[in-house]
Amino acid sequence: MxxxxxxxxxxxxxxxxxxxxxxASALVTSSxxxxxxLRRMSMVGDSLSHASLAGVAAGMFFGFYPFYGAVAFxxxxxxxxxxxxxxxxxxxxxxxxxxMSASMGAAxxxxxxxxxxxxxxxxxxxGSLMAVTEEDIKLIIILGIFVMAALxxxxxxxxxxxxDEETARLSGIPVNTVNVLFSIxxxxxxxxxxxxxxxxxxxxxxxxxxxxxxxxxxxxxSAIFISNMVAAFSVITGLYLSFYFDLAPGGTIVLIASAxxxxxxxxxxxxxxxxx
Amino acid sequence: xxxxxxxxxxxxxxxxxxxxxxxxNMKVEKGDFFALIGPNGAAKTTLMKIMVGLVVPDEGxxxxxxxxxxxxxxxxxxxxxxxxGGQINLSFPATVREIVASGLFGKAGSLKGKSVxxxxxxxxxxxxxxxxxxxxxxxxxxxxxxxxxxxxxxVGNPEALFLDEPTTGIDAESQEEFYxxxxxxxxxxxxxxVMITHDIGMACGMANKIGxxxxxxxxxxxxxxxxxxxxxxxxMGYSMKNRRQTER
Numbered sequence: 001m002x003x004x005x006x007x008x009x010x011x012x013x014x015x016x017x018x019x020x021x022x023x024a025s026a027l028v029t030s031s032x033x034x035x036x037x038l039r040r041m042s043m044v045g046d047s048l049s050h051a052s053l054a055g056v057a058a059g060m061f062f063g064f065y066p067f068y069g070a071v072a073f074x075x076x077x078x079x080x081x082x083x084x085x086x087x088x089x090x091x092x093x094x095x096x097x098x099x100m101s102a103s104m105g106a107a108x109x110x111x112x113x114x115x116x117x118x119x120x121x122x123x124x125x126x127g128s129l130m131a132v133t134e135e136d137i138k139l140i141i142i143l144g145i146f147v148m149a150a151l152x153x154x155x156x157x158x159x160x161x162x163x164d165e166e167t168a169r170l171s172g173i174p175v176n177t178v179n180v181l182f183s184i185x186x187x188x189x190x191x192x193x194x195x196x197x198x199x200x201x202x203x204x205x206x207x208x209x210x211x212x213x214x215x216x217x218x219x220x221x222s223a224i225f226i227s228n229m230v231a232a233f234s235v236i237t238g239l240y241l242s243f244y245f246d247l248a249p250g251g252t253i254v255l256i257a258s259a260x261x262x263x264x265x266x267x268x269x270x271x272x273x274x275x276x
Numbered sequence: 277x278x279x280x281x282x283x284x285x286x287x288x289x290x291x292x293x294x295x296x297x298x299x300x301n302m303k304v305e306k307g308d309f310f311a312l313i314g315p316n317g318a319a320k321t322t323l324m325k326i327m328v329g330l331v332v333p334d335e336g337x338x339x340x341x342x343x344x345x346x347x348x349x350x351x352x353x354x355x356x357x358x359x360x361g362g363q364i365n366l367s368f369p370a371t372v373r374e375i376v377a378s379g380l381f382g383k384a385g386s387l388k389g390k391s392v393x394x395x396x397x398x399x400x401x402x403x404x405x406x407x408x409x410x411x412x413x414x415x416x417x418x419x420x421x422x423x424x425x426x427x428x429x430x431v432g433n434p435e436a437l438f439l440d441e442p443t444t445g446i447d448a449e450s451q452e453e454f455y456x457x458x459x460x461x462x463x464x465x466x467x468x469x470v471m472i473t474h475d476i477g478m479a480c481g482m483a484n485k486i487g488x489x490x491x492x493x494x495x496x497x498x499x500x501x502x503x504x505x506x507x508x509x510x511x512m513g514y515s516m517k518n519r520r521q522t523e524r
Binding site: 038156157159162163164166168169170171173213218219220221 | 410
């Protein structure tokens with residue numbers, strides 16, 4: 001009976017697509033999330049997701065596929081953030097605030113001009129099970145593989161920069177180039193995840209699994225692994241629950257990830273009080 | 277004669293206001309143990325960052341191993357241990373082994389697999405932190421952390437080591453051990469050491485050159501056997517009487 005319920009969901013092709021997109025998003029966001037959190041750039045996901053919303057709005061307004069807009073706008077925003085971050089080193093958060101506000105402004109203007117307040121827009125805002133198309137899946141898988149491969153190749157450099165940027169520079173790592181590449185990878189990660197989680201919640205999927213992993217990890221590799229597991233668990237459970245209870249997938253996934261973090265913090269605190 | 281490890285010619289620098297370094301000229305030769313001392317805010321860290329190319333001077337020329345520092349790319353020749361006390365992210369989820377290995381990530385593209393493991397093991401053994409290999413960096417004491425950073429800097433077999441107040445915040449016993457290790461590396465293995473320190477006693481006892489940074493200038497004293505602690509303290513404006521009372 002239980003097996004019936006578990007497998008029934010896969011009779012629907014849209015759910016198969018949702019699971020494929022969701023798991024790909026989970027692995028990518030949770031891997032890059034560890035680096036994002038360690039570099040104290042947790043707000044970057046929020047800024048880039050707002051930029052991706054502007055891209056979606058541009059797509060709807062100018063009549064091209066909104067997903068392409070999300071990819072293009074978030075990459076441009078990431079490059080802009082990195083440029084401002086380098087210029088105003090001591091006020092790096094200014095870059096995030098400016099990009100986030102400007103993107104939101106552009107999105108709202110384009111949405112109102114195009115009168116695009118419709119179900120499609122809401123699917124990009126909050127994520128949707130039904131909205132993931134074959135074309136989305138292809139893009140998500142291709143970009144996902146690209147981001148994961150790039151992260152694997154850059155993992156050592158990113159580790160060194162996250163731990164100590166000055167020493168990384170003096171050990172011959174091209175820090176500026178790696179930072180630009182990392183910004184682009186973060187932007188692609190945001191764009192990949194927008195379909196399932198929605199622009200408003202994507203940064204949570206980047207930050208929360210990483211936050212859990214930092215509480216539990218006993219090495220850097222284990223931090224990435226734990227983050228991956230928490231994100232995959234949240235996405236799979238969230239998709240199941242949103243299917244059976246007709247909930248918005250983005251919100252459900254993020255609530256589950258938050259619950260995992262809450263439980264981990266609670267258990268850790270309890271043990272630390274006991275002096276364990 | 278060997279090319280100097282570091283050569284500064286008429287180097288000046290300001291942070292936008294008055295100059296903190298004014299026409300500095302100095303050389304660090306191969307095999308030197310060069311101590312940089314001076315009061316807080318004397319721009320010692322800035323000077324060291326200029327030497328390794330992390331800060332670009334307003335004027336003057338900086339050479340590392342005979343090359344202009346801006347076009348210097350032989351990163352395997354140098355290693356830098358920044359002023360870390362309290363600045364490192366103690367919740368960083370990395371083991372001692374992972375951090376020591378990170379010293380190879382930029383410069384040793386040719387080292388792979390077992391060679392990396394061997395180099396990391398050797399560096400950890402040199403500074404005596406092998407038993408800590410699987411521990412998280414946040415679980416270590418200040419002295420142990422400094423040894424980890426030293427091991428990370430040594431893992432690529434550098435020719436010159438730049439250390440910025442490496443013993444700040446660690447206990448006297450660990451300091452002694454740390455200095456002993458540096459002396460061994462300098463004397464037995466010929467490693468050039470440039471170190472910022474507030475410990476005049478150590479500088480006079482171990483260094484063969486002392487650079488006193490004060491009022492934007494660097495007075496370099498060679499043959500440090502002839503230089504007494506009191507003399508250096510006087511130059512620096514320290515009161516040795518007060519220092520000794522404090523130490524007691």
